[in-house]
Amino acid sequence: MFKEKGYHATSVGDIIDAARIARGTFYLYFTSKREIFAALSAGFLAVIRGSVRKISLDPAEGEPLAQMRANFRRVIHTVLQHEDLATIVLRDDALDAEARAQLDLFYEQVIGLIGQAVRVGHRLGIARECDETIIAVSALGALKEILTRMLAGRRATSTALPALASEASEPPTSTEASEPGELGVASAAPPTPFADPDRLADELLRFFVRGVFTQDTR
Amino acid sequence: MFKEKGYHATSVGDIIDAARIARGTFYLYFTSKREIFAALSAGFLAVIRGSVRKISLDPAEGEPLAQMRANFRRVIHTVLQHEDLATIVLRDDALDAEARAQLDLFYEQVIGLIGQAVRVGHRLGIARECDETIIAVSALGALKEILTRMLAGRRATSTALPALASEASEPPTSTEASEPGELGVASAAPPTPFADPDRLADELLRFFVRGVFTQDTR
Amino acid sequence: MFKEKGYHATSVGDIIDAARIARGTFYLYFTSKREIFAALSAGFLAVIRGSVRKISLDPAEGEPLAQMRANFRRVIHTVLQHEDLATIVLRDDALDAEARAQLDLFYEQVIGLIGQAVRVGHRLGIARECDETIIAVSALGALKEILTRMLAGRRATSTALPALASEASEPPTSTEASEPGELGVASAAPPTPFADPDRLADELLRFFVRGVFTQDTR
Amino acid sequence: MFKEKGYHATSVGDIIDAARIARGTFYLYFTSKREIFAALSAGFLAVIRGSVRKISLDPAEGEPLAQMRANFRRVIHTVLQHEDLATIVLRDDALDAEARAQLDLFYEQVIGLIGQAVRVGHRLGIARECDETIIAVSALGALKEILTRMLAGRRATSTALPALASEASEPPTSTEASEPGELGVASAAPPTPFADPDRLADELLRFFVRGVFTQDTR
DNA sequence: GATGAATGAGTTTTCATTCAT
DNA sequence: AATGAATGAAAACTCATTCAT
Numbered sequence: 001m002f003k004e005k006g007y008h009a010t011s012v013g014d015i016i017d018a019a020r021i022a023r024g025t026f027y028l029y030f031t032s033k034r035e036i037f038a039a040l041s042a043g044f045l046a047v048i049r050g051s052v053r054k055i056s057l058d059p060a061e062g063e064p065l066a067q068m069r070a071n072f073r074r075v076i077h078t079v080l081q082h083e084d085l086a087t088i089v090l091r092d093d094a095l096d097a098e099a100r101a102q103l104d105l106f107y108e109q110v111i112g113l114i115g116q117a118v119r120v121g122h123r124l125g126i127a128r129e130c131d132e133t134i135i136a137v138s139a140l141g142a143l144k145e146i147l148t149r150m151l152a153g154r155r156a157t158s159t160a161l162p163a164l165a166s167e168a169s170e171p172p173t174s175t176e177a178s179e180p181g182e183l184g185v186a187s188a189a190p191p192t193p194f195a196d197p198d199r200l201a202d203e204l205l206r207f208f209v210r211g212v213f214t215q216d217t218r
Numbered sequence: 219m220f221k222e223k224g225y226h227a228t229s230v231g232d233i234i235d236a237a238r239i240a241r242g243t244f245y246l247y248f249t250s251k252r253e254i255f256a257a258l259s260a261g262f263l264a265v266i267r268g269s270v271r272k273i274s275l276d277p278a279e280g281e282p283l284a285q286m287r288a289n290f291r292r293v294i295h296t297v298l299q300h301e302d303l304a305t306i307v308l309r310d311d312a313l314d315a316e317a318r319a320q321l322d323l324f325y326e327q328v329i330g331l332i333g334q335a336v337r338v339g340h341r342l343g344i345a346r347e348c349d350e351t352i353i354a355v356s357a358l359g360a361l362k363e364i365l366t367r368m369l370a371g372r373r374a375t376s377t378a379l380p381a382l383a384s385e386a387s388e389p390p391t392s393t394e395a396s397e398p399g400e401l402g403v404a405s406a407a408p409p410t411p412f413a414d415p416d417r418l419a420d421e422l423l424r425f426f427v428r429g430v431f432t433q434d435t436r
Numbered sequence: 437m438f439k440e441k442g443y444h445a446t447s448v449g450d451i452i453d454a455a456r457i458a459r460g461t462f463y464l465y466f467t468s469k470r471e472i473f474a475a476l477s478a479g480f481l482a483v484i485r486g487s488v489r490k491i492s493l494d495p496a497e498g499e500p501l502a503q504m505r506a507n508f509r510r511v512i513h514t515v516l517q518h519e520d521l522a523t524i525v526l527r528d529d530a531l532d533a534e535a536r537a538q539l540d541l542f543y544e545q546v547i548g549l550i551g552q553a554v555r556v557g558h559r560l561g562i563a564r565e566c567d568e569t570i571i572a573v574s575a576l577g578a579l580k581e582i583l584t585r586m587l588a589g590r591r592a593t594s595t596a597l598p599a600l601a602s603e604a605s606e607p608p609t610s611t612e613a614s615e616p617g618e619l620g621v622a623s624a625a626p627p628t629p630f631a632d633p634d635r636l637a638d639e640l641l642r643f644f645v646r647g648v649f650t651q652d653t654r
Numbered sequence: 655m656f657k658e659k660g661y662h663a664t665s666v667g668d669i670i671d672a673a674r675i676a677r678g679t680f681y682l683y684f685t686s687k688r689e690i691f692a693a694l695s696a697g698f699l700a701v702i703r704g705s706v707r708k709i710s711l712d713p714a715e716g717e718p719l720a721q722m723r724a725n726f727r728r729v730i731h732t733v734l735q736h737e738d739l740a741t742i743v744l745r746d747d748a749l750d751a752e753a754r755a756q757l758d759l760f761y762e763q764v765i766g767l768i769g770q771a772v773r774v775g776h777r778l779g780i781a782r783e784c785d786e787t788i789i790a791v792s793a794l795g796a797l798k799e800i801l802t803r804m805l806a807g808r809r810a811t812s813t814a815l816p817a818l819a820s821e822a823s824e825p826p827t828s829t830e831a832s833e834p835g836e837l838g839v840a841s842a843a844p845p846t847p848f849a850d851p852d853r854l855a856d857e858l859l860r861f862f863v864r865g866v867f868t869q870d871t872r
Numbered sequence: 873g874a875t876g877a878a879t880g881a882g883t884t885t886t887c888a889t890t891c892a893t
Numbered sequence: 894a895a896t897g898a899a900t901g902a903a904a905a906c907t908c909a910t911t912c913a914t
Contacts, residue, residue: 008226011904022879131411134421137367138360145359193349203352211429230888240896444662458900567847570857577799578792585791629785639788647865666909676875
């Protein structure tokens with residue numbers, strides 16, 4: 001119910017109807033609506049935490065970048081295994097101060113982890129000079145957005161899918177039109193690139209590692 | 219009030235108290251709580267839309283990357299000019315379907331815009347081969363996260379700020395300790411890198427353009 | 437409603453039905469069921485406080501015993517004027533700690549007042565040696581019980597009145613039977629001696645002053 | 655639990671926790687919460703009934719006043735023997751009609767008994783002319799109040815006891831100050847006169863018999 | 873005889889919205 | 894145009910009681 005309607009729009013009535021239990025039974029297991037949400041949240045955070053490893057310099061652990069790729073893939077797979085929980089956690093619905101703090105802590109830890117990976121890169125001389133916090137925050141944001149859309153895409157597969165991108169995709173202008181046939185690749189791309197988790201992980205990692213452009217900003 | 223407490227925790231009573239008007243007066247100008255929120259949202263989206271330009275190939279418009287940099291900077295400055303509105307829009311509080319659609323449309327447009335920039339890069343041969351949607355979504359996520367934290371930082375400047383990163387920052391191990399003095403740059407970084415908007419824009423752009431590592435994934 | 441059903445058996449639903457107002461309207465004027473009860477209580481206590489005077493030795497104030505009689509009469513009349521409130525306060529229904537303390541304070545004040553009257557009697561040499569606290573507590577208890585039954589009697593006048601005394605009034609035995617005519621006074625007494633407030637006050641005062649028996653205990 | 659928290663604030667959960675039994679077990683022995691309360695009540699009322707004797711004119715039974723004194727003493731001792739039960743019965747918590755009637759009947763019987771004692775006094779010519787019902791009700795009220803406070807005092811011996819009398823005890827004025835030493839008796843009285851049961855019984859009886867003042871009201 | 877998970881009617885409280893003044 | 898008292902639907906939560914094991 002939380003996944004479908006969000007925290008606020010979901011009433012305890014919705015939950016007990018869906019669970020086919022009596023009102024009192026609900027309060028036998030959870031002291032409040034907040035608590036069940038926090039419990040679900042915490043459960044998911046624990047699972048996700050378990051799917052992430054720090055980047056190690058120990059050669060036995062393999063190449064740092066390979067470790068990072070493994071992390072990305074594991075996280076995405078875990079999220080897919082727990083679609084419902086992942087959805088409510090990623091929605092980041094307004095919770096009370098305690099649950100908020102729990103989630104904030106988690107994200108800080110993720111940022112710390114990514115930052116550490118960047119520092120490892122610095123030490124090895126394979127990462128360019130940069131502010132590791134900004135990089136880590138950006139990477140976290142990118143990951144969250146990608147995962148959110150991946151899950152939304154899955155939810156929409158069976159349900160009605162309003163084609164939101166329609167108006168957004170700019171009408172082809174003479175100046176920068178997608179000349180038909182020039183680079184068939186783009187138009188031949190699958191409707192949603194979020195379908196293949198491993199490809200997703202790799203694209204994300206490549207973006208993280210290499211950026212997009214071959215020519216520098218300055 | 220929406221900025222301080224979020225959409226749900228803000229009651230019409232909070233609004234009219236803060237506005238020093240009567241209950242009835244509120245409903246003279248807005249038909250519902252949802253409407254005032256949607257109006258604020260829409261206002262901000264309009265302003266932000268105005269601060270973004272499509273990347274043009276016309277040489278008169280300057281280098282594509284310079285245009286991108288200008289876009290990043292304008293967006294950040296606009297967000298800073300409208301901290302309150304930006305905060306409530308970025309919080310992405312669960313609203314009704316209509317407001318949801320409005321916001322989704324906006325983000326699709328942003329994604330379309332970034333995607334177009336990537337396609338321009340492809341056409342000019344200055345962007346590596348990649349899935350432009352994944353890139354665009356990632357960039358959007360990175361931008362949202364950065365802006366959110368930038369605003370949170372500003373809100374927290376006067377207020378108490380619990381140092382969440384404490385547990386996250388791994389205790390230095392022998393293998394990958396931050397040897398003091400080796401690379402003073404990192405440790406000499408300002409406590410929050412979110413203070414200088416232009417530097418933020420540049421770091422973000424560089425991450426977008428170049429990624430982090432000099433060595434490829436594969 | 438509180439008078440009829442007591443605090444716990446009265447629901448906010450009962451109150452708003454009786455008051456012919458909407459649920460929300462109730463909470464516009466009272467923050468809780470407890471509060472309206474406390475407000476009613478406090479109102480009554482204030483009125484009663486206003487009807488009691490300390491016994492003064494100033495000759496202008498009249499005889500001490502006359503002052504006491506006036507107090508008794510005023511209290512009884514005030515209770516009759518506020519039958520409903522008096523009933524709920526005397527019922528002493530379980531309230532929260534605050535209301536409880538309020539009521540306890542009130543009764544302590546009454547005890548203090550009666551105790552003071554007794555001390556005045558001691559000073560004037562017109563009161564026998566006794567523990568003033570025990571006397572004061574007893575007098576308070578007597579007054580409460582009398583008032584409670586006076587009010588119950590009034591409530592029962594129109595309503596059905598189960599004759600509770602039936603089994604209690606001992607069946608006339610040869611040893612101590614109420615020989616008809618022997619002491620016509622007792623049997624000629626009105627069915628309820630609680631009907632005439634002033635007589636009630638005087639009987640109570642006489643009991644307080646003179647006790648019942650002409651012969652001493654020891 | 656009833657003694658500590660009163661009827662309404664005590665839940666079946668409290669009872670079974672304290673009794674270390676399962677929920678179902680409770681309903682094996684009592685059909686409802688009301689019933690267990692009624693059973694406890696009835697038990698106490700039976701014990702108290704057993705501790706009271708009618709005043710007899712048979713010389714073998716001793717002086718009427720001595721019989722009364724014995725009654726008072728027995729009641730007080732019985733109450734002390736059953737502090738818990740006495741407390742819940744005296745609290746007179748709002749129960750259902752049946753339990754209410756049971757208690758009302760009991761009090762009517764007590765009133766009948768006291769009234770009978772007064773009538774005996776009348777017959778013997780040792781009681782002044784008075785309304786026996788008012789006297790009986792007053793005596794009952796006095797007794798209840800005294801017993802209530804005696805029990806409250808015992809409960810508070812170990813617990814913190816807020817000195818409620820503070821505001822009530824009038825500040826000594828020149829007119830009616832308690833000249834130190836004048837009547838040391840009063841001020842030398844023990845902090846609580848409720849500690850000694852027999853003394854309590856005797857004070858109460860003396861109050862009942864002789865009242866307080868040596869000079870008549872009229 | 874004991875257990876305790878399940879029940880659901882009933883209660884308090886909130887708050888967006890209306891409308892007569 | 895402004896007001897604010899009144900509304901009532903909807904929500905969270907409690908707890909005495911039942912009954913299959």
